[in-house]
Amino acid sequence: xxxxxxxxxxxxxxxxxxxxxxxxxxxxxxxxxxxxLNRPSAGAVxxxxxxxxxxxxxxxxxxxxxxxxxxxxVFQLSVEENLVTGFIPGRGKSFAxxxxxxxxxxxxxxxxxGQSAGRLSGGQQQMLAIGRAxxxxxxxxxxxxxxxxxxxxIIHQIFEIVLKLAESGVSIILVEQNIDLSFQVAxxxxxxxxxxxQCSGPAAKxxxxxxxxxxxxxxxxxxx
Amino acid sequence: MTSEAHPRxxxxxxxxxxxxxxxxxxxxxxxxxxxxxxxxxxxxxxAVLGLGLNIVVGYAGLLDLGFVAFYAIGAYxxxxxxxxxxxxxxxFALVLFIGAGLAGLAGILLGIPVLRLRGDYLAIVTLxxxxxxxxxxNNLDGLTNGPQGIARIDEATLFGWTLATxxxxxxxxxxxxxxxxxFVWRIQESALxxxxxxxxxxxxxxxxxxxxxxRVKLVAFGTSAMIGGACGVIFAAMQxxxxxxxxxxxxxxxxxxxIVVGGLGNPFGALLGATLLILVxxxxxxxxxxxxxxxxxxxxxxxxxxxxxxIARDYGPxxxxxxxxxx
Numbered sequence: 001x002x003x004x005x006x007x008x009x010x011x012x013x014x015x016x017x018x019x020x021x022x023x024x025x026x027x028x029x030x031x032x033x034x035x036x037l038n039r040p041s042a043g044a045v046x047x048x049x050x051x052x053x054x055x056x057x058x059x060x061x062x063x064x065x066x067x068x069x070x071x072x073x074v075f076q077l078s079v080e081e082n083l084v085t086g087f088i089p090g091r092g093k094s095f096a097x098x099x100x101x102x103x104x105x106x107x108x109x110x111x112x113x114g115q116s117a118g119r120l121s122g123g124q125q126q127m128l129a130i131g132r133a134x135x136x137x138x139x140x141x142x143x144x145x146x147x148x149x150x151x152x153x154i155i156h157q158i159f160e161i162v163l164k165l166a167e168s169g170v171s172i173i174l175v176e177q178n179i180d181l182s183f184q185v186a187x188x189x190x191x192x193x194x195x196x197x198q199c200s201g202p203a204a205k206x207x208x209x210x211x212x213x214x215x216x217x218x219x220x221x222x223x224x
Numbered sequence: 225m226t227s228e229a230h231p232r233x234x235x236x237x238x239x240x241x242x243x244x245x246x247x248x249x250x251x252x253x254x255x256x257x258x259x260x261x262x263x264x265x266x267x268x269x270x271a272v273l274g275l276g277l278n279i280v281v282g283y284a285g286l287l288d289l290g291f292v293a294f295y296a297i298g299a300y301x302x303x304x305x306x307x308x309x310x311x312x313x314x315x316f317a318l319v320l321f322i323g324a325g326l327a328g329l330a331g332i333l334l335g336i337p338v339l340r341l342r343g344d345y346l347a348i349v350t351l352x353x354x355x356x357x358x359x360x361x362n363n364l365d366g367l368t369n370g371p372q373g374i375a376r377i378d379e380a381t382l383f384g385w386t387l388a389t390x391x392x393x394x395x396x397x398x399x400x401x402x403x404x405x406x407f408v409w410r411i412q413e414s415a416l417x418x419x420x421x422x423x424x425x426x427x428x429x430x431x432x433x434x435x436x437x438x439r440v441k442l443v444a445f446g447t448s449a450m451i452g453g454a455c456g457v458i459f460a461a462m463q464x465x466x467x468x469x470x471x472x473x474x475x476x477x478x479x480x481x482x483i484v485v486g487g488l489g490n491p492f493g494a495l496l497g498a499t500l501l502i503l504v505x506x507x508x509x510x511x512x513x514x515x516x517x518x519x520x521x522x523x524x525x526x527x528x529x530x531x532x533x534x535i536a537r538d539y540g541p542x543x544x545x546x547x548x549x550x551x
Contacts, residue, residue: 075425077418084415085422088434098470136434186308191423 002041005196009173011140016162016172018182018203021192028070029177030192031142032129034173035067036060047140062088066138069174072129072147074117080107082117082128086135093137102131113174123154130161140171147178159185183207242406246398253394261390265462267454267502274482274494275404276451279411282489284444286426287347290354291479294449296397296471298323298360298456300368303466306378309369314378316387320457327453328446335445339438342427350533354476362468373467380461399459404451408491413446420444430446449543453496469493485526487533496534500526 003026011017013068019027019075022092023034032038036043036057044053047063061067075082087095104108112120117128133141143162148157166185176182177181183189186203191212199211206212249268273295280288301323305314314322338349339496359369368374382386387393393440410415419440422430431437460466478501486497502524526534 037430037431056436057428058434058436059433061432068434069429073426075422077421081421084418085430085435086433131435140469150521166328174331 004033004040004176007190007192007195007197008041009190009200011137011171011173012186013171014169015187016174016185017118018174018176018186018189019192020179020182020189021104023168024105025192027192028193029195031067031144031173031175033217035065035142036211037067041138052217058138059138061092061138062137064091064137064203065142066133068133068141068143068146069149072122072125074120074125074128074132076118077118078114079120079128083135086132088136091137094136098126098135098137105134105164106131113148126150126154126158127161129193130158134165138170140173140215141165143172143174145177146176147176147181147193155181229233236266242402244550246402248491249398250394253391255377256391257274262504263388263506265393266396266399269459270464270479270502271484271495271498272397272401272404273452273455273479274486274498275401275408276448276492277479278446278483278489278491278494278517279408279420279444279451282483282493283412283417283420283424284441286441287343287480288350288445288448289347289473289476289480290350290352290357291452292471292473292475293334293354293449294327294331294441294452295456295459296357296468297327298453298458299460299466299470300361300374300456301326301453302380302457303368303374303377306380306461307374307377309374313378316382316461320454323457324450324453327456330448331445331449331452332442333450335442339441339445351473354471354473358468358471361471367528368468371399371468373469373531375465376465377460377464379464387461393458396458399455405491405495406452407447412491416440416443421489439454444513481523485523485535487535490533490535493533493535 007026009019009029009030011015019030028052029038033040036045036052036055036059039054044051045055046052047060047065052060052063054065062190075085076194077085080099081100084095087098087149089095093101100156100217103113108124109131111126117125120128128146130141130143134219146158146162150158155178161172162172163185174186175184183203183206188200189206189212190200190205191206199206203208249264253256254263273291276294277288277291279290280286280295302316304310304320305312305319306316307313333352334350338346338353340350364370364373382493383395387396411420413458419430419435422433422435423437427437428438459470463470482497482501483494484497485500486495487493505515505519510516511518
């Protein structure tokens with residue numbers, strides 16, 4: 001079934017791009033198409049200037065694309081084993097170096113390295129899912145609704161990490177329902193509706209756009 | 225990689241255990257009369273079959289209900305290549321490799337089309353494959369002698385050592401089990417092991433982690449089939465008679481039960497499961513009429529009490545390794 005219609009999207013190195021839109025707009029499908037889990041019926045995916053349309057997901061991962069799927073989907077293994085699974089050899093950094101970086105970013109994961117991922121809280125599982133994606137030392141990281149079902153304080157922590165990663169040079173495509181925070185971290189925002197691009201622009205400009213405001217940010221001006 | 229979940233085996237104690245247990249089995253074997261010795265042989269054979277099937281079912285999480293097909297391919301390899309059927313008499317060691325190789329090849333050829341399927345669908349197709357092989361053996365009269373089977377198979381000779389008595393086979397099977405156990409253990413602890421676990425847990429997420437799931441599943445299917453094939457060769461050499469009757473769906477089911485009862489994805493589970501599944505029906509022979517009833521009840525009780533198997537994955541190897549003094 002055709003879900004996406006003529007969407008054109010671009011991410012520059014170290015940039016955070018946010019995709020917003022209501023449920024069923026095709027945000028997840030778009031990410032899955034970029035990472036090769038879905039095959040586009042038309043159009044192209046280019047990564048670092050190379051046409052990678054139709055590549056298998058594992059090939060994309062080895063090229064430096066990390067996909068942190070919706071709903072976290074951590075493996076029911078220990079925390080560290082999850083990181084082992086995410087590790088992709090031959091991308092420059094050793095397993096131990098990457099693992100220590102992940103534990104530096106998320107100290108709680110280091111403390112629970114031997115525990116089963118199933119026993120972690122939702123926020124910790126999300127951290128693990130991001131950590132697992134980072135084990136492939138990605139240049140582009142796809143984050144599908146990392147705030148889903150998490151407490152506000154955890155969401156803030158995770159968005160701080162997103163900013164930190166972008167500062168370190170990782171490009172990020174973020175799919176989010178949490179519009180407020182997304183606009184704060186994003187450089188550029190694309191708004192989807194019914195699988196088509198509704199509007200796009202730099203985050204600051206988009207936040208001021210009356211159309212976006214009406215649809216997504218109705219409460220922004222309302223006194224709280 | 226060392227972590228709490230997978231402490232390293234202390235090499236000295238590990239090696240001691242690795243030598244002591246088989247040695248103990250062999251010593252016991254020397255004191256057993258023929259009938260219990262045959263039962264012990266069968267336990268070891270099913271333990272190896274369980275280890276093989278475990279790669280696919282336990283580690284990769286793919287339910288294979290046609291494992292007996294690979295066992296049959298191995299058995300017929302020895303029956304056809306070392307008997308009067310075509311007056312071919314190849315040496316046992318060679319056929320062991322041929323049988324395992326053919327079975328592995330069949331596993332990969334079956335895997336290429338069916339590994340797109342998941343869950344129940346995969347189970348049904350593999351079940352069908354198991355039956356197809358049996359029906360083929362039953363009907364290819366010119367090749368396999370049909371339902372009459374192939375009798376008067378050669379006595380197996382391994383580098384001048386003639387495998388004649390159940391005790392000889394006990395030595396062979398202990399060796400095979402040790403090799404298979406170490407092999408499966410290595411897989412579990414290797415990158416392939418983590419890849420298999422990822423495939424079992426979530427195929428899409430695994431692909432996103434840079435794992436070529438198709439290749440990983442094919443490797444699992446192929447290696448598992450090879451172990452099944454090797455077991456088949458030994459089975460044929462032990463019985464010196466094969467017929468399609470030995471390779472019914474029931475056999476596939478028993479091997480699945482071995483690992484489900486013992487504990488999926490855990491080499492110790494296969495050992496315990498094989499012991500129970502082969503030993504219990506033999507012990508129940510005294511109550512001939514109620515034998516299958518009691519056997520069934522025992523299995524249901526085990527699954528009710530320990531739904532994840534007697535040695536669940538989490539407390540299997542790691543628990544034993546801590547006992548053995550791992551870090």
